[in-house]
Amino acid sequence: MKPEAIKDCFLVNGRVELTANVEIFERIKKPPIYEVVRVINKVPLFLEDHLDRMRESAKIVDYHIERKDKDIEKDIKELINKNGIENLNVKLLCTDIEGMGQIFLAYFIKSFYPPEEYYKEGIHTILFHYERENPNAKIQxxxxxxxxxxxxxxxxxxxxxxxxxxxxxxxxxRSNMFFVKGDRIYTAPKGDVLLGITRKYILQVCEKLNIKIIEENIHMEDLKKLDGAFMSGTSVNVLPISSVDDIKLDSVNNRIIKEVNNLYVNKMKAYIESKTL
Incomplete structure (x- = not known):
């Protein structure tokens, strides 16, 4: 695979390596199991959930990740300290390499966080015809x-x-999708998608707000009937969608989307504060 580690160094099975050393990336030949964790103020956000999902992805394809959670957490802390980074995405990657056995990598990757205008104006999206072979497994x-x-x-x-x-x-x-119609939010059934960590907390937020969640896929022909839509993900939180191809949506002014976003951000801040005490 192409080398994608940035900053000064990365970790291989807990061992620090210089980012200039790309040989190990070039030796990865098969699709690896991976996770991307957002680091905010030196705190890996919802790390426990990410590690649970990574192990679940491995189990789906009959693979076992040998590295322990406590060691992975140490890897991330060392990565943060060695590189002097407070806010960036960390990629965790596990695979087998011929002659080396199982390797577990932790490294920083190029990260894009939407500017404030994206949340104020919404984003443009397109339709793309594709069906994942294993929607519940995060495989690169x-x-x-x-x-x-x-x-x-x-x-x-x-x-x-x-x-x-x-x-x-x-x-x-690279995200979970939510579609708003009236006072209800529609999102895909659990078996049809990768169960995003942000998605998990959005569902909790909706329950607290007494917003009805319908786990049902939306047909492309029904997009014009929606009152709004948003995507969720590690780097974007709750991001309103203003258009899908040539279909316009007034998501940025939708009351439900605003309420979900506000409460999710509060939940995120509470987690970070709990880890920095």
Whole structure:
């Protein structure tokens, strides 16, 4: 795979390596199990949930991650301290390399956090016909990512909504999707998507706000009937969608989306504060 570690150094099975040493990345030949964790004020956000999901992804493809959670947490702390970084995304990656056995990498990656204007104006998205073979497992597929990136650039879009063979939209290329109709929020059933960590906390927030969640896929033909939509993810939190192809949505002014965003941000801040005491 292409080397993607940035900053001064990264960790291999707990051992510090200089980022200039790209040999180990070049030796990764098969799609690895991975997670991306956002670090805010030196705190890896919702780390326990990310590690649980990473192990679940491995289990789905009959793989076992040997490194312990406490050691992975130490890896991230050392990565933060060695590089002097307070806010950036960390990638955790596990795979087998011929002649080395199982390796576990922790490294910083290029991270983009939407500017305030994206939340005020909403984002443009496109429809992209694609169906994941294993929607519940987070496995890196380079060809898929490259194809989506080309389409996003061509259409000046921020995210692609994946459309399956029946015309339904279970998720985004790198996010979970939520669609608002009246006083209800629609999102894909658990078996159809990667269960995002942000998604998990959004569902908790909706329960607290007494907002009805319908776990049901939206058909592409029904997009015009929506009152709003938003995507969620590690780097974006709750991000309103202003358009899907040529369909306009007034998501930025939707009361439900605003309430969900505010309470989610509060939950995120509470977690960070609990880890910095």
């Amino acid at each position: 597929m380079a060809s898929f990512r490259e194809e989506v990136a080309r389409e996003l650039e061509k259409n000046n879009a921020f995210e692609a909504l994946l459309v399956n063979k029946d015309g339904y939209i279970p998720e985004g290329s």
